[in-house]
Amino acid sequence: MASKLLSRALRFKTFGSKQSPSKRNFYLYTPEPFHPFPDRHPDWKSALEAVRAVKSGDKIFLHGAAATPVRLVEALAEHSINHNLKDIEIIHIHTEGPASFTKPEFEGVIRSNSLFIGSNVREAVNRGSADCTPIFLSEIPLLFRRNIINLDVALISVSYPDEHGYCSLGPSVDCTRAAVQNAKVIIGLVNHNMPRTFGDSMIHQSHIDVMVEDKYTPLPERPPKPLTDVETEIGRLIAENLVHDGATLQMGIGSIPDAVLSQLGNHWNLGVHTEMFSDGIIDLVEKGVITNSKKVIQTGKIVSSFAVGSRKLYDFMDNNPYVCMLDVSFTNSTAIICQNPKVTAINSCIMVDLTGVGGQVDFIRGAALGLDGLGKPIIAMPSTTKKGESKIVPVIAEGSGVTTTRAHVHYIVTEYGIAYLFGKTLRQRAYELIKIAHPSHRESLEKAAFDRLKCMPCP
Known part of the structure; x- marks a missing residue:
């Protein structure tokens, strides 16, 4: 077990255009994206430029709930159609936004795999063009930490880096912490409206390969409804x-x-x-x-x-x-x-x-x-x-x-x-x-x- 963890700690990880072996700490089972890597910084790109990292057959984790990176989702949909990609799998819990990748025109291009079915993907699941995986929410991190699912790309939302280079996953840590520990490439939508939260939500910017700045998009909201x-x-x-x-x-x-x-x-x-x-x-x-x-x-x-x-x-x-x-x-x-x-x-x-x-x-x-x-x-x-x-x-x-x-x-x-x-x-x-x-x-x-x-x- 120790030798296996060591080999994974020494794996290559791309940071922007640089590639070099890096030792990483471990949190439970997999590398913990907390400590800073000196002199390594993410590349800042537009949303469309950032998702060019996605290729046919990739498994992509999508940050969910109020942290859904809607701009990255839209860019991915456009990129996949424009470049004739196919067999992309998006793995996610409940997401906010229209989930355009579940529309009929994306069949064969992108397939959703819901670990928690939200209303925006239910129709696609019912018609057989999207999947769902029954699982307890508490056990979703095991899919990534035990390498049952290996992710090529993680699309996440983060707060703007602080003076020490730390970003926050904001209102949605859930299974995202484990996903970024597993993913080969991490693309972060830096939303200036993202609340900065504490606990397991911190991630150092040197672990993020590409950042996309978003100054204006508000977080998805679900205000309380009047009670009957x-x-x-x-x-x-x-x-x-x-x-x-x-x-x-x-x-x-x-x-x-x-x-x-x-x-x-x-x-x-x-x-x-x-x-x-x-x-x-x-x-x-x-x-x-x-x-x-x-x-x-x-x-x-x-x-x-x-x-x-x-x-x-x-x-x-x-x-x-x-x-x-x-x-x-x-x-x-x-x-x-x-x-x-x-x-x-x-x-x-x-x-x-x-x-x-x-x-x-x-x-x-x-x-x-x-x-x-x-x-x-x-x-x-x-x-x-x-x-x-x-x-x-x-x-x-x-x-x-x-x-x-x-x-x-x-x-x-x-x-x-x-x-x-x-x-x-x-x-x-x-x-x-x-x-x-x-x-x-x-x-x-x-x-x-x-x-x-x-x-x-x-x-």
Whole structure:
């Protein structure tokens, strides 16, 4: 193993037009792009000039979420068409922007491989012209660190270098840290609007081969949406019954987690150790509700791997040592999560079957295994879809992806109440779930439960 690491440490890496062997430090499994290389500097080029490094058959990592380098994506699309390239694979989690490389005219030229499917690639996946790889977010870095996927190019967004030459990955460290450790060529879009964050987000400019300056493009924004009465009621139920003072919070994305945060103004000493966060935490920090003082891991700091929200959120994160952006293999490690006090994982899902199935395993499991025995794994959702169909169903629809198994789920919350499922039999689970279903669907769900279980649901 040592000889293998040494050989990789001595590999050639191109810095601009120069090529020379370089020893590099190691972070976990692969070279860590932190320490400076003296007298090595990136080449500054236009976006189109920068992506000329891409050739047919390349595997390209694309920085995601609010750090999506949209200008580089557009340049890559233009370059690949103009130069008749083919069989390029773009590997990414959720990205912002139109994802033009998934349009029909790019078939055979660029193929998307989503490690987390966003709305901008879903149509392409459904029509078979794009791929998706089912994987826990916490395990994506292993694809790069174990050389299961070897990247030719990484397209990333960074902040402008500081006086010491250090850039920041801003609001999106997640699996990007591991990707830049693996990639042969790193192309950085230097966005002057990128917030400068701390933790695992730092990368020295001498590790970046080409930089493209972008002074004006704002980061993609997802400002909070107005909450419905149903969402507000779900937030109230969770805040008043399941979130206790001193708890460590994990929030998924969307209106339900935002609704919970909006109801926590009278709590004390809450902490945040999460996969992602958005605007909802800012008011709680300013009110002194979120202090992180009770946390065991990174005491006193908000810990996350990525963030998506409004400009207000990015300004809050900028140069703020209170926020620690870390590699997702750390933030989403069950062994790390369970050490914090009263871990309360709040996530939403598309549907739940009568035996209790939802989503978001890493934190659901981490909360369930909390060392203090006070963790609360919560799945919350409105009782019905916008079309009035029940989200609590007899069985999950054929072909639907199931992330969290029935054994993971402890709490299911709708606007009609809280179902506690841990330690319950199948007929007890059905009983609890039917109680929190929309009243107009309870009779049909009870009949479906009898047909499936051959007995009546009961407490």
